[in-house]
Amino acid sequence: MMLEEITSERLGERYYRYTHSSGVTVLLYPMKGYSTVTAQFSVKFGSVDNCAIVNGGKPWHIPDGTAHYLEHKLFESPEKEAFARFAETGASCNAGTSYDSTRYYFSCSANFEKNLEILLDFVQHPYFTPENVEKERGIITQEITMYLDSPAWRVCMELYRGMFADNPVRNDIAGSAESIALITDKLLYDVYDAFYEPSNMYLCIAGGFDMESAIEVCERCLLPGKSMNTVSILPEEPARVITPRVQMSMPLGKTNFALGFKSPAYSGRQMTEEYIYQTLMNDTTVGAATDFYRSMRDSGLINETFESSIMMGRGFFVPAIFGESDDPDRAAEAVRAEYRRRKTEPPTREAFLRAKKYLYGDNIRTFNNVESVAQNLSDAALTGTSAFDYAELAAAADYEGMLQRIENFDEGNCCLSVITPSEE
Amino acid sequence: MMLEEITSERLGERYYRYTHSSGVTVLLYPMKGYSTVTAQFSVKFGSVDNCAIVNGGKPWHIPDGTAHYLEHKLFESPEKEAFARFAETGASCNAGTSYDSTRYYFSCSANFEKNLEILLDFVQHPYFTPENVEKERGIITQEITMYLDSPAWRVCMELYRGMFADNPVRNDIAGSAESIALITDKLLYDVYDAFYEPSNMYLCIAGGFDMESAIEVCERCLLPGKSMNTVSILPEEPARVITPRVQMSMPLGKTNFALGFKSPAYSGRQMTEEYIYQTLMNDTTVGAATDFYRSMRDSGLINETFESSIMMGRGFFVPAIFGESDDPDRAAEAVRAEYRRRKTEPPTREAFLRAKKYLYGDNIRTFNNVESVAQNLSDAALTGTSAFDYAELAAAADYEGMLQRIENFDEGNCCLSVITPSEE
Structure with a gap:
């Protein structure tokens, strides 16, 4: 067993990585002075993985919602189910499925x-x-129905x-009621075999724990698996948005909107780097400290719910603006115009440095x-980067790099999603 | 059964209240177009209720942490425990204990x-x-130990x-390991009998549900109880803080601080009203839109974690400032000086109106x-007010009222809590 040390001189932090003989990647981050421990067992398998080639066969179409369904059912056991076992030890446990991963923790x-032991046992059985x-x-x-009541979720889905x-x-x-109707125990076993193979799994442990004990449990409880050479196939996606505007209505006090910009997808360190530059660009262009933001607020076109964020994962990268407005089209046009204006009248170097300082500080704070x-x-682990890459890339971000992204930003390749209050 | 309608013309909203024959207050808030329902069954019994007189007897001292311990154990049943029953129906359920209440939902x-039915059944049995x-x-x-790892929690506890x-x-x-060592099944039954009496309990239902069915379940499942005339006794508390500064250290990136101002405690509508005025005062004095905030940020004395909030409940009302700073004493002194300055150079009427608009908007949004x-x-229900009082009081708040609070604010009656990073 070969333990690799990953250190950050900048942060004065370190953690350890090794590949278990099964193929599972194990990351150990002991934190001195903490009495809590968190362990996450993650699989690179999420809702976007709905088509795969297994052992070189034909493309296999998997019903939407299968990763999430599997996550729910993995807690079952012929004996005591996992939640009950954790209740006895006093741990709090949960799981979550995202677009591109499933995590148990x-x-x-x-x-x-x-x-x-319980975590490794139930995820592997x-x-x-x-x-x-x-x-x-x-x-x-x-669960699907409940999400439909959330405007924040729906404006984004649309x-x-x-x-x-x-x-x-x-x-x-x-998934949907229709897609999950297709899910059977047989299908879940097939999907489990295809995606829950050790080399597709990552065990991450952080907090106040003893390294040797953790490794002992891993050595004893991680089981060998069989690779089915699964290749997840994401469809080719056109570069442009398919429509500039979508609208629906639901019970709501004020009209909600989301303005998303379609960007090429990135992976690995590049995704982190582009995330950082895009965040700096958003903060200095439409962020709460800008004159643009203040004048929009003063004009009443937006309110304090206005914010920018970046949604990203395997196969997608979407800088977006969210907010409430009585005139979302005018608000969206103002945002686009501001991104355009910044190409010739860029944010100052001081604004850049301030935004960079905040971004860096936010990341540092997560290490506590x-x-x-x-x-x-x-x-x-899931993106093949190091936990310190963000801090390194944030520290290395430069003004010219941001200006270049502003210059290249395609503010016209966007879609506006609007949810209006339904009539009573 | 007498159904009372509570309406807000201002909000165009309404809900219904009735007192069940057992004494439980039932509040029903049907929301058109929603498919989700939430029900909360609340008891006016929290961690501060550690001394009571029952049936006119002698003061009874209850170990710290008993309300929370009881909350945990109420999910138990001789048959299937409540979590498992909700898992079968697909509901998500939980509970929480605060300083002054316990809620099951x-x-x-x-x-x-x-x-x-399950909710009413397990809380009543x-x-x-x-x-x-x-x-x-x-x-x-x-659980107690885990909280000790959270700087945000500890800076506030201290x-x-x-x-x-x-x-x-x-x-x-x-509670603490020592206090909960005193808790027995007998004690939990005694405490349950003393505090979980129907007239001390509130059932609140909101969302897309049928009123008649809800009332039918309440009529059938709410059980009569016996009053033990329980009176919770809060100790007299001196008006001044007992010490101006407390400090400790723990693993941490940057020094955390909390500056709390000791205010008289309020109840009912007055608590809501004072909360509103204090929030307006904080927003216009040290809020993110003030020159004070910007100059503090620019000087590097505070960072973006700086925020004001008000912690309150039965028997306490604590306006407080939280943040990170390399020099928390200087940051705290600057805050106090700003509160003092505002007595002679008050915020403008425009700043007041803007803060009021945001505050009102925030409240309105919660109704969706x-x-x-x-x-x-x-x-x-727990404070004996109406769900519309906040909006009414926020709409009625006036500039002069805020100036009066600024004038009367005792910025010297405060304590600074500091947590420094521990040496490795």
Whole structure:
């Protein structure tokens, strides 16, 4: 077993990585003085993975929502289900499925080794039966329905549908009532075998734990797996948005909007780097400290809900603006005009430096929280980067680099998603 | 059964209230077009209730953390525990104990009546045994330990300890290892009988549900209870803080601070009104839109974590400033000096109006979210106010009222809590 040390001189931080004989990547980040530990066991398998080639066969189409359904059912066991086992040790545990990954995790301040055993045990031992899979269908249908009540979620879902022709981010992570009707115990086993193979999995542990004990549990409990040479196939996606505007209505106090810009997708360190530059550009162009923001607020065209963010993952990168406005089209046009104006009247170097300082500070702060560190480790592992790349790239970001991104930003390749209040 | 309608012309909103024959107050807030429902069953019993007189007897001292311990154990049942029952119906359920209340709640988008039955059933049927109470002790000890890893939590806990001589907000909501060692099944039954009496309980339902069905379940499942004439006794608390400064260290990137101002405690509508005026005063004096804030940021004395908030409940009202600073004493002195300066150079009427508009808008927005509405209803019920009082009082707030609060604000009656990074 070869333990590799990853250090950051800049941060005065370090963690350890090794590849278990099974193929699972193990990342260990001991944090002195903390009594809590978080462990995340992650799989590079999310809702966008709805088409795959297994062992060189034909493309296999997987119903939307399968990754999320599998996540729900993995907690089952012929004996005691995982939640009940964690309840006995006092750990809090949960799981989540995103567009491009599935994560299982616990936090505890005692019985760490026992909890780690439970985590590794239940994730590596699927137990799907026709009955327990059937039982879940109503529960997941409800979960899908509940999300439909959230304007923040829907304005974003509709935005993706307006932007993307074929990219599976168009589909709800949990799927639809129609797609999950196709899910069976047999399918879940097939999908588990195809995607939950050790080399596609990452175990990240952060906090106050003993390295040797953690490694001992990994050596004992991580099981060898069989590779099916699974290749996830993302469809080709046209460069332009498919429509400039989508609209719907639902119960709501004020009109919600999301303005998304369709950008090429990135991977690895480049995704982190582009995320950083895009954030700096947003902060200095439409951020809360800009004159643009203040004049928009004063004019009443936007309110304090206005914010920019970047949604990204395997196969997509979407800088977006969210807010409420009585005239979302005018607000969106003002935002686009401001991005255009900045090409000839760029933000000052001082504004850039201030934004960079905040961005860097925000990242540094995450290293003082056990759960954030575990999250950073998983994010990094899943994208093939290091947990310190963000800080390094943020420190290295320069004014000229930002100006170049502003120059190249295609503010016309966008879609406006609007949700108006429904009539009573 | 007498159904009272509570309406707000201003908001165009309404809800219904009735007192069940048992004494439980039931609040029903149907929201058209929503498919989710949330129900909260709340008890006016929290961690500060650590001394009570029952049936006119002698003061009864209750170990710290008992309300929280009881909340954990109420999910137990001789048959299937409540979490498992909700898992079958697909609802998500949880509970929380604060300084002055305990709340049990679920959200669902199907099987509402069944879920409501489960909620009423488990909250009204305690099942404590020596074994199940003992089993929980380690779990709760871990929960207490986990909070100790959170700088945000500790800077606030230490602040309370520096400010209050006798008020039980000095103590962790979950108690300490020592105090919970005293908790037995017998004690939990006694406390349950004393505090979980129907007239001390509030059932709040919001979202897309049928009024008649909800009332039918309440009529059928709410049980009569026996009053023990419980009176919770809060100790007299001196008006001044007990010490101006407290400090500790823990693993941390940058020094954290909290500056709290000791104010008289309020109740009912007055608490809401003072909360509103204090928020307006904070926003216009040290808020992110002020020159003070910008110059503090530019000087590097504070960073973007700087914020003001008000912590309040039965028996306490603490306006406070939180942030990170390399020189927290200088930052705190600058804040106090700014509050002093504002007595002679008050914020402008325009700044007041803008802050008021934001505050009002923030409140309005909560009426579009099922869980927020249920939360508002519970908050209002527990404090003997209406869910619309906040909006009414915010709309009625005037500039002169704010100036008067600024004039009367005792910025010297404060405590600074500091957490420095521990040496490695």
